[in-house]
Amino acid sequence: MVEIERAINYWCTQEPAGPDGALCARACALAAVYDPMIYERATSVAVARLTSEQVAAVRIALDLRHPQRPPP
Template sequence: MRRCIKFKLRLRPKLYQLEIALDTFAIAEIEQAINYWRARQIAGEDCALWAEVRLLADVYGLMIFRRANSIEASKLDDDLLDVIGVALNQRELPP
């Protein structure tokens, strides 16, 4: 049985509530989230990744290193769940 993860997104002044009905995230979902955020944010002059992409890249790299196909949502912190939730729900943030 899948449990429901509820969290609040605090990326903007308004508070968004999202719900993800997953207890694990597949590596393809992490990659999808990375692509979602990369498409919405341009790297700075130093080519550094934005915070959202950096969080996802760390998890993605660890999954590749460990040859893991998925990761449990309970092992991820709230910030990372927020970032994944926005990407997987394809929510557009207001300008």
């Protein structure tokens, strides 16, 4: 759940909101998973339940927030 929330926050800082203040497309896709998790008080969701778009949005956001450091 924390990873999805971080990814939503990441995309909200990277892509502009819609003209009506709606979340950007990637954050909106992740919110479709996050909202039911909150309602159901779930702490995790199986990757198999995510669409390929949602998986990509999480992976990109988390990889960019924590880039790999080159080995010493």
